Amino acid sequence: MVETLQNLALGFSIALTPGVLFYAFAGCVVGTLVGVLPGIGPLAGISLLLPATFGLDATRAIVMLAGIYYGAMYGGSTTSILMRIPGEAASVMTCIDGYAMARKGRAGAALAIAAVGSYVAGTVSVVALMVLAPPLASFALRFGPPEYFALLVLGLLVLAYMSGGSMLKALAMAALGLLGGMIGIDQMSGYFRFAYGVVELGDGIGVVPVAVGLFGLAEILATAGLATPPSVIKPKLRELLPSRREWSASAWPIGRGTVLGFLIGIIPGSAHIIASFVSYAVERRLSAHPEEFGRGAVAGVAGPESANNSATSGAFVPMLALGVPSGPIPAVMLAAMMVHGVSPGPLLIKQQPELFWGFIASMYVGNVVLLVLNLPLVGVFVNLLRVPYPVLYPSIVVFCILGVYAVNGSVVDVWIMLVMGALGYVLRKLDFETAPIVLGVILAPMIEMALRQSLAMSDGHYGILVTRPIAGALLAVGAVLVLLGLRPLVTRSLDWRAKLALAGTKEERL
Amino acid sequence: MLVAFAALAGSVWGQEPYPSRPITIVVPFPPGGIADLTARPLASALERALRQPVVVSNKAGAAGAVGMQSVAIAKADGYTLMVAVVSISTLPEVDALFGRAPAYRRDQFVGIARLNADPPVLVVGTEWRWRTLKELVEEARKRPGEITYASSGLYGASHVPMEMLLHAAGIRMRHLPTTGGGPATTAVLGGHAALWASPPAIALPHLKSGKLRALATWGESRVAALPDVPTLKELGYDLEYYLWAGLFAPKNLPAGVFKTLRAAARQAVGDADFRAAMARVEMPIAYQDADEFKAWWDKDALILAGVIKRIGKVAEK
Amino acid sequence: MLTTDRVAGAVLALLALVVVWESRKLPLGSLSNPGPAYMPVVLATLLLACGVALVIVGGRAGRLAAVDWSEWRHAVAILAVCAFAAGALERLGYRATITLALAFMLGVVEKRGVVFTVLFALALALGSFLLFDTLLRVVLPRGPLGL
Numbered sequence: 001m002v003e004t005l006q007n008l009a010l011g012f013s014i015a016l017t018p019g020v021l022f023y024a025f026a027g028c029v030v031g032t033l034v035g036v037l038p039g040i041g042p043l044a045g046i047s048l049l050l051p052a053t054f055g056l057d058a059t060r061a062i063v064m065l066a067g068i069y070y071g072a073m074y075g076g077s078t079t080s081i082l083m084r085i086p087g088e089a090a091s092v093m094t095c096i097d098g099y100a101m102a103r104k105g106r107a108g109a110a111l112a113i114a115a116v117g118s119y120v121a122g123t124v125s126v127v128a129l130m131v132l133a134p135p136l137a138s139f140a141l142r143f144g145p146p147e148y149f150a151l152l153v154l155g156l157l158v159l160a161y162m163s164g165g166s167m168l169k170a171l172a173m174a175a176l177g178l179l180g181g182m183i184g185i186d187q188m189s190g191y192f193r194f195a196y197g198v199v200e201l202g203d204g205i206g207v208v209p210v211a212v213g214l215f216g217l218a219e220i221l222a223t224a225g226l227a228t229p230p231s232v233i234k235p236k237l238r239e240l241l242p243s244r245r246e247w248s249a250s251a252w253p254i255g256r257g258t259v260l261g262f263l264i265g266i267i268p269g270s271a272h273i274i275a276s277f278v279s280y281a282v283e284r285r286l287s288a289h290p291e292e293f294g295r296g297a298v299a300g301v302a303g304p305e306s307a308n309n310s311a312t313s314g315a316f317v318p319m320l321a322l323g324v325p326s327g328p329i330p331a332v333m334l335a336a337m338m339v340h341g342v343s344p345g346p347l348l349i350k351q352q353p354e355l356f357w358g359f360i361a362s363m364y365v366g367n368v369v370l371l372v373l374n375l376p377l378v379g380v381f382v383n384l385l386r387v388p389y390p391v392l393y394p395s396i397v398v399f400c401i402l403g404v405y406a407v408n409g410s411v412v413d414v415w416i417m418l419v420m421g422a423l424g425y426v427l428r429k430l431d432f433e434t435a436p437i438v439l440g441v442i443l444a445p446m447i448e449m450a451l452r453q454s455l456a457m458s459d460g461h462y463g464i465l466v467t468r469p470i471a472g473a474l475l476a477v478g479a480v481l482v483l484l485g486l487r488p489l490v491t492r493s494l495d496w497r498a499k500l501a502l503a504g505t506k507e508e509r510l
Numbered sequence: 511m512l513v514a515f516a517a518l519a520g521s522v523w524g525q526e527p528y529p530s531r532p533i534t535i536v537v538p539f540p541p542g543g544i545a546d547l548t549a550r551p552l553a554s555a556l557e558r559a560l561r562q563p564v565v566v567s568n569k570a571g572a573a574g575a576v577g578m579q580s581v582a583i584a585k586a587d588g589y590t591l592m593v594a595v596v597s598i599s600t601l602p603e604v605d606a607l608f609g610r611a612p613a614y615r616r617d618q619f620v621g622i623a624r625l626n627a628d629p630p631v632l633v634v635g636t637e638w639r640w641r642t643l644k645e646l647v648e649e650a651r652k653r654p655g656e657i658t659y660a661s662s663g664l665y666g667a668s669h670v671p672m673e674m675l676l677h678a679a680g681i682r683m684r685h686l687p688t689t690g691g692g693p694a695t696t697a698v699l700g701g702h703a704a705l706w707a708s709p710p711a712i713a714l715p716h717l718k719s720g721k722l723r724a725l726a727t728w729g730e731s732r733v734a735a736l737p738d739v740p741t742l743k744e745l746g747y748d749l750e751y752y753l754w755a756g757l758f759a760p761k762n763l764p765a766g767v768f769k770t771l772r773a774a775a776r777q778a779v780g781d782a783d784f785r786a787a788m789a790r791v792e793m794p795i796a797y798q799d800a801d802e803f804k805a806w807w808d809k810d811a812l813i814l815a816g817v818i819k820r821i822g823k824v825a826e827k
Numbered sequence: 828m829l830t831t832d833r834v835a836g837a838v839l840a841l842l843a844l845v846v847v848w849e850s851r852k853l854p855l856g857s858l859s860n861p862g863p864a865y866m867p868v869v870l871a872t873l874l875l876a877c878g879v880a881l882v883i884v885g886g887r888a889g890r891l892a893a894v895d896w897s898e899w900r901h902a903v904a905i906l907a908v909c910a911f912a913a914g915a916l917e918r919l920g921y922r923a924t925i926t927l928a929l930a931f932m933l934g935v936v937e938k939r940g941v942v943f944t945v946l947f948a949l950a951l952a953l954g955s956f957l958l959f960d961t962l963l964r965v966v967l968p969r970g971p972l973g974l
Binding site for chain 1: 824
């Protein structure tokens with residue numbers, strides 16, 4: 001412990017030198033800008049700006065790239081809250097309650113809570129990263145396909161808590177999303193499924209066009225033609241910050257989201273995407289007012305945003321400790337470090353302690369910089385809502401098109417967004433919730449791949465899914481959850497969903 | 511007057527000197543891979559050689575087919591280039607295997623230069639007891655189809671060399687396809703698969719830290735960074751396979767543009783910054799000019815096509 | 828009675844049947860070695876079950892005729908703009924496409940003044956191009972004459 005503190009002191013002595021601090025700051029500014037823009041997430045942001053760091057020495061370059069990475073993750077929530085455009089899969093859940101808060105005039109509060117939640121999550125998970133990286137990393141490696149399958153099945157159970165309406169309708173939407181996720185090349189056999197000669201569908205339908213269509217575009221389709229369009233919200237300065245009630249309602253969700261996100265984030269693969277979904281479900285389940293979710297619950301912003309940010313720190317654990325990238329974004333970060341002659345892994349900590357600890361310390365510094373930078377920006381961004389809706393919505397449509405196109409430079413993605421927008425609009429009219437579709441599209445290819453990889457490993461024996469300890473334990477947890485869900489059928493007590501339905505009918509009568 | 515008019519007409523009718531506007535290099539993969547890591551420093555070096563901005567555009571999808579198709583049908587004016595890797599030879603063969611219309615044909619491209627060529631390294635997790643390839647092959651003979659190897663994807667750049675080796679040695683193993691080099695490494699490090707044919711750049715840090723052991727390489731000569739690891743040729747298997755990256759353009763480039771690009775590529779490969787970047791990511795430059803590259807590529811593609819046919823449709827076995 | 832749930836359920840069930848029919852070209856495989864058609868068929872069966880169940884229990888949901896579609900003109904106009912943009916983006920180039928799309932939405936759909944419409948559309952199209960393409964080097968398509 002003493003040694004860790006000494007190392008950290010070394011790290012801070014590097015991170016706080018004016019030269020390094022400047023690049024941390026520059027990285028955070030650029031990252032925030034890039035993250036706010038639709039279509040350029042952390043992935044594109046890092047690779048776009050990588051050449052700009054070629055001239056710098058390794059420590060400065062990596063500190064700057066880490067700043068871009070963090071900044072882009074922060075910025076992602078802004079468009080979700082203000083315009084209901086999720087820039088990436090991780091912001092999908094923020095869209096729902098964040099946008100609902102914005103419509104109630106609490107956009108400033110939502111943005112501030114998101115920034116503070118991200119700050120807490122970022123800082124706490126760096127501590128965890130520093131102290132727990134080596135032991136956690138070797139644990140994370142034991143997540144092979146069977147463990148992954150079990151984890152994803154748990155993720156599917158999360159669906160039960162994602163929507164407040166009928167369970168059957170949520171399940172139908174999830175099945176629709178899962179089927180949508182089947183489109184594309186089958187990774188285990190090479191067959192093209194449901195692509196009808198469109199090469200661009202080879203990797204399946206992307207999460208970003210699906211989410212932007214179902215959330216951003218569908219919202220505009222449903223509201224643009226209303227006789228009374230959404231009123232212009234003129235935020236007052238003192239209403240920018242969250243109220244005391246909002247703070248206390250978000251404290252626990254931020255804490256839980258941080259822990260949950262970090263644990264899910266360390267698992268190699270793309271499991272970190274589901275961190276924000278799981279956090280949303282957990283908060284809804286634990287909340288005393290589940291009926292507020294979907295209509296602007298602060299916890300529905302605080303939890304997922306914190307989970308999202310600590311999952312990104314968690315993803316650094318296998319990368320720094322073992323040198324294996326967990327997911328596409330750490331892969332780009334790893335590549336960027338290699339271009340600067342740094343190869344992460346167990347040897348990095350021993351051979352280049354000043355770089356490793358400088359990097360860790362600069363993460364603390366970066367989080368503070370981002371908070372200082374983003375809180376004043378809340379006031380700037382919220383003013384976007386002063387634009388009259390008939391002018392604002394055409395601009396949002398353009399941002400949807402641009403953002404979706406910029407991800408892959410593909411017109412097919414724009415078409416997918418269009419179809420999803422129309423689908424989301426009709427489903428909304430028919431009173432179906434669309435979030436389960438997004439989760440289905442994300443999970444389907446991962447679950448299928450994990451299952452079939454497991455069977456390839458075991459030569460077709462399903463026993464591999466329960467005999468391996470971690471996988472077996474996860475599936476047992478899932479079974480318990482299902483049984484708990486069935487309990488109301490036996491005891492005839494009202495569960496939260498039934499109470500919700502009652503509250504709904506009461507509201508209608510009023 | 512007449513001269514001025516001729517000059518004006520020249521610029522209007524496309525006689526303007528090449529290059530007179532920004533050039534795009536398409537990378538048909540997401541950021542962070544071998545093609546991307548080669549293309550970005552190359553773009554900076556080409557920018558210095560051609561005195562025009564050179565931007566990298568990632569057009570990922572369908573294992574690279576999306577980006578390659580877009581370049582295949584792009585205008586052959588020298589403003590759309592591509593950095594592609596060995597899979598450019600195998601994807602049309604996979605399409606043919608499944609009776610699909612190919613996304614592109616190999617002859618729709620012209621190679622400007624080969625940039626690097628690395629033989630993969632056969633790596634096993636250190637918890638397995640095989641110290642040499644011979645021990646591994648003997649065990650695989652005793653337990654056919656029981657040892658598991660990982661790959662970066664079905665019919666992909668690390669599946670093909672494994673298939674070549676298994677065929678030459680007359681052994682069978684279980685195949686665990688994953689979704690890339692990172693996941694394949696993780697599978698071997700975590701003990702979920704025993705081995706895989708890894709690019710040296712990915713394997714080196716783990717070889718140094720003692721988590722992985724190298725048994726052989728697919729090159730003609732040993733890998734500079736791994737002087738103790740024998741080649742398959744030394745071990746009695748007449749096999750060669752390289753993970754290479756090259757600079758391509760759509761075919762039928764105007765002769766002048768082609769000449770300019772060849773010269774620029776030669777200059778870029780000699781660029782100190784480019785060399786330093788390639789050295790740091792452990793991907794030594796293996797430059798070939800267009801003619802030499804074409805002959806080599808044709809030969810390489812022919813061998814790989816045979817391997818894909820031999821693998822066949824996995825789902826029907 | 829024709830309710831929203833029943834109609835949606837019927838459509839979903841129909842879609843599931845289409846997926847099962849379309850999966851016939853792919854090898855199904857077996858339980859221990861699932862082929863490419865295995866998961867789609869399993870999921871389509873699940874969707875079919877959900878759809879049928881919705882048709883059966885959906886009698887209490889709102890009536891289809893009661894759904895208010897009053898904003899459909901705007902919705903169709905915006906979808907048409909998106910379709911135009913998707914089709915034109917790589918033919919006319921980003922700047923021309925977005926200017927036209929914005930001008931249509933502002934000028935025709937929302938009936939804003941001509942001067943405002945043209946200026947706003949041009950400013951947003953050119954500004955976003957400058958930011959993305961020129962400054963950040965995210966390649967956006969150019970049309971004829973390099974526009």
